[in-house]
Amino acid sequence: MAIEQALQIFVFVILTLMTLGGGLAVVTSRNLFHAALSLILSLAGVVGYYVLLDAGFLAIVQLLIYIGAISILILFSIMLTRGLMTPRQVQRNEQWWIAALVVFLTFVVLIVALWQMVWPIADDEALRTPNVAISQLGEALVGPYAIPFEIISVLLLVALVGAIVLARETENNQGSHAEAGSSE
Amino acid sequence: MEALIRWLVDTFPPLSEALARLIVYVLYSGVLAFVAPVLIVVAYTYMERKVLARIQDRVGPNRAGPLGVLQGFADAVKMLTKEDVTPACADRVVFNLAPVLATVAAILVFAVLPVAPGVIGADLQAGVLYVVAIGALGEVAALMAGWSSDNKFALLGAFRAVAQLIAYEIPIVLAILAVVLAAGSMQLGAIVAAQDIPFALVLPVAFLVLLVASIAEIGRSPFDLLEAESEIVAGYHVEYSGMKFAFFFIGEYMHLFASAGVITTLFLGGWRGPLASSDSLLGVLLGFIYFVVKTTAVIWIMMWVRGTLFRIRIDHLLDFAWKFLVPLGLILVVAVAVALKLPAVNSPALRWIALLGANVIAALLMMIVISLLARRSRSAALRAVAGAD
């Protein structure tokens, strides 16, 4: 088991480097496109975390939705609004140092609290076998969590429709003009 | 794999099981990452050239080696010795990373493909989902390449690529979902095990949807808009040359093989065939051969399509995905789910029949809808013509 443990720690360190390094690049990079790519790196690290935590399904969902959908969406919108973004533009505002201070303090407060707290960790046996079959997860989603699950679905639908409406306002006008023109 | 691990532990006693496992999996991934790409690219470029030549009534490659079999190696040497050009305005880091990511994305799919009985990188519980998810990395690579080249054709190509890939990912997921419903699992190994009859026979509609969508997903003709020479030169990799282009090239063929492999696994019974089993080395080898043969057959169909059909327009392409494949897939999934839950379905044979019936119903429904819509648009067009007079 020693090898596995060593491997786990090794992988954890690498993933942490990916996640936090990527995260730092996201918030500090001057080039927004690079920031978005760093976000992908960081999220990929989180995927690795999920695998380490035996949440394989979540890892894949994370890959599918964050990297496959959200990141692509962000990259797309960066390109759509890119006329303004010369890479050399200053990317942080005047309050960044206050923000940094506040964030650092938040971090310290959280860390101190985390390390002081005694967590009610489950007993070892349960820890060793947390393997949750996907089918169980699926049943949970349509069983006890059915209503929130449906609400999330509706939320997604609403977001979808809202996004379309918001993003194509101008086109819509043209469209109605075109219709009016064709019907004459 | 388990057999190999056991054999290693038995033969070299100092090896612990964990270490042996590590060694075996590292070796396997080494094979997938370094050996397979070269072999696949060399073999299938040759095949593609030959097949296309045959369709177009030409001879095809015939100089390098007997019957030109070494053509692929010749290409490789040419590619590697070319000058590696990076555009002055390119975003260097991203520009260099993109081809690597494209290749890696294609190779990663192999991790969950059961290429032979018992030989699989990781039989994930959500293996099917993993396949879909990894496809997204390819999109990122395309976007990176297109953006970093600082070339409008490249950027347009990237946009097209992503629009197309996103659009066709949905029918793929739907078709796969039908299979998952039928097999009752998302694990690729279990799906292979569930195919006493290849799913292509009981879920023909899903098979066709997946085939068509896969062709689009890997950007081959008639869906090769992302690199349409006559429109946007070569798409997102227009600025690439030499070694980096080779990476894209490898990635493309790996992707081709991987997609065909996924279709084989999901619909054609994977490695299954007479005498293939994980008990003996022979059985394993036989299974591997079945897998390769089936995959090659799928690839051959894709090549055939490429040689026969012409490229379609971008709006038609997206319309086809959103207005035909997605609704069809949705109907199909519902039909399959209902068919499987029918109270009368209580024996395997009945299951197959019910599934087939669901497919037929889905196809018929879609046809009816399409014909109604077509009639409406036809009469609208007629009215427009009449109005113009």
Added chain:
Amino acid sequence: MAIPLSWWLTVAAALFAIGLYGVLSRRNAIGVLLGIELMLNAANINLVAFWRFITPQALTGQVFAIFVIGIAAAEAAAGLAIIISAYRRRRTVVVDELDTMRW
């Protein structure tokens, strides 16, 4: 598990702090959105870690992580649509300049 719970929580806290910094200091609206994604992920790491260490038999942690991911998707779609809409109207996505509500 070789890695204790507190490590996971530490990493998540760090990621959260980084994301918060991004949200507070980025001038570009899309950059702000990136920071929000980081924060959501930090929360998710916590959820999954708690599930793994404290209630491995109950599914609540995983289920909520899935919900968070779903909400993140909705948030990204709506947020980006708003940004693009704002860009259309104001020709800018710099948060400082989107200050119609200014005194």
Added chain:
Amino acid sequence: MDFLFSFTPLIPLFPLLAFAVIVLFTYRYNRLSSDIAIGSIALSTVLAWAVLLATLLGGEHIQVEGWQLRVPWLPAGTTVLDLGFAVDGFTAAMLFMVPFVCLMIFIYSQGYMKLGQPDQDPRYARFFAYISLFAAGMLGLVVARDLVLLFVSWEIMGLCSYLLIGFWSFRKADDEHHIDEAQVIRARKAALKAFITTRIGDVLLFSGIALLYSYTGTVTLREIFRPETLETLQTISLLGMPAVTVIALLVFGGAVGKSAQFPLHVWLPDAMEGPTPVSALIHAATMVAAGVYLVARMLPLFIAGFEVADAPALHWVAIVGAITALLGATIGLAQDDIKRVLAYSTISQLGYMMMGLGLGSLVAGIFHLLTHAFFKALLFLGAGSVIHGVEHGHHVAAHADHVHTEHFNPNDMKAMGGLRHRMPYTFVAYLAGTLALVGIVPFAGFWSKDEILAEAFHLWRADGALNLPFWVWLAGTLGAFFTALYMGRQLGLVFWGEPRHTAARHAHESPSSMTIPLIVLALFALLFGFVNAPFLGSPLHHFMGGVHEASEVVHAEAVPFNFTVAAISTVLAVAGLLLGWLLYRNYRPGQVEPFQVVLGPVFTLLRNKYYIDELYQQVIIRPVVWLSNFCFNIDDRWIIDPFVDLVGAAGRVASDIVRVLDSVVVDRWFVEGTAQLFNAAGRGLRYSETGRVQNYLLVVAVTILLLLGLYLYF
């Protein structure tokens, strides 16, 4: 018959579905949309009555314990937020009234919105979608088992009232529908006023619910009302009071907003800007009833507060109710708009209900709520019919004269008159409603109003001193007189005398889709009172009286019929009615109003609604606007002038020492210096409104950091 209870969740569901279907699919087909709406509410009515039947047959057990269905909504850790349904006698009684009155109003709306006629309302289908949602909200509120569903329904109603009161704010000025720009703006303002005013109450209610949840860990009504839970709440101290009193007052705050009690009653009269069926809906079956229902439902909390506190929440309910009852009735005396009179009448009647509840009598309050719903719906629909007829008459007259007359207000009672001949059905129905409202035997209002007064009287006599019940009784009796007075005035103005305007001369009866609901409701106004008539043994008391029987202050038993009380109020009512009628039946336009002659300046005060709107304008709205303007002005005048002035002042110091003392010390330091101090303060403060979201976020982050630090380390 218990299986009938399982239909309960469907009761609010049908109108909700109708809303969804109309909004999503059938909004283009007007007739279909209204048919769907009416069909759904009819189904709800049938189901609701089936549930009522089951409750009736289920005997005391069902009526007290009730039936319930638990729907786990959001499992969160150890607690689960529920979203359940429950039925007991009280709910069943409400279920008799709410869907039925809604149904009548829906049918009536079809005629009122002029289906199929050339001047049909352009947003006809949408109207039906909104009122369906409104009905769904009210029904959901009534069948809610948990505060979550209750609050959700509550908010749905808030939204719908906003949408419907402002229903005509989307119209352009439009001759066809007699809508001018001013009316559009009024509708807009009225909608906002209703929304914002009730929002004040909603916030209070929400904090009450949140407090309840945080103390008891449950949102289920029945669990909250368990004696143990209430005892715990009594022992916790919050803001120097028992927590239960605080919560009860917060809940009552919500009801004050929704039920338009003093001082948040100002939105209700303005809500008349909506179409008349909406007024009927708001005033009778839904919106304002919700507040009373809420207080009645939460009565155990109030009672529990009664047992421990010095100034219990229950007394506040009675006091506010009494004030409101008198206030509304007196203002009603001086209004010209036919609907506004009714609106103030509603406010006053709601005051009666609150009085009843505040005296601890659940049944009296709710009985009045039920009867009031019937006759007030009747009165509003009747008023709508009158307006409709007069509008039509105006139309005809304008066509006949071939001139477009000056703008004409069809709501103005002084322009009506003699309509009893022109609109006989409406007149009869209206008369029935009036008699019920005024409280003439044997109409419904008599029994219910009398019960409240008898209750107060009884409590007073039991004690003997001039205690709170005495004042309540006095206010109620006086209110009854004023009620009769303004209704007499209204009858005289609208239905008697000569037509006072060409429009009234040409008015004609409304279509049958409008008159039939009127007749049906008139029957109910006549007969409904008997469900709790003392000589029949007060059946309603037996039916729903036991719901809160755990608490002792709630009077489950009916107060015996008190002849003195009944006689006093009846005599006053008849006197008021006759007086009003005699004074006004031959009133001529342009004449000084008889009341003004008698009352003088008091009449002006009433006419202007005690200047409460103006008071709010001065005390609340003006300062806010002024503060904004102040900051703005400071900004404009600051930047350079003071600097220059200071430099100039320094020059003067050198040149003229005498004037220095005078001008610098006095003028610059004290006068301008003060101004500058304020300038600087304003200038500094206004920078807090940067309009940049990240600055705000930073403040949020710092705040959270501080709170977190405090929470974790101190």
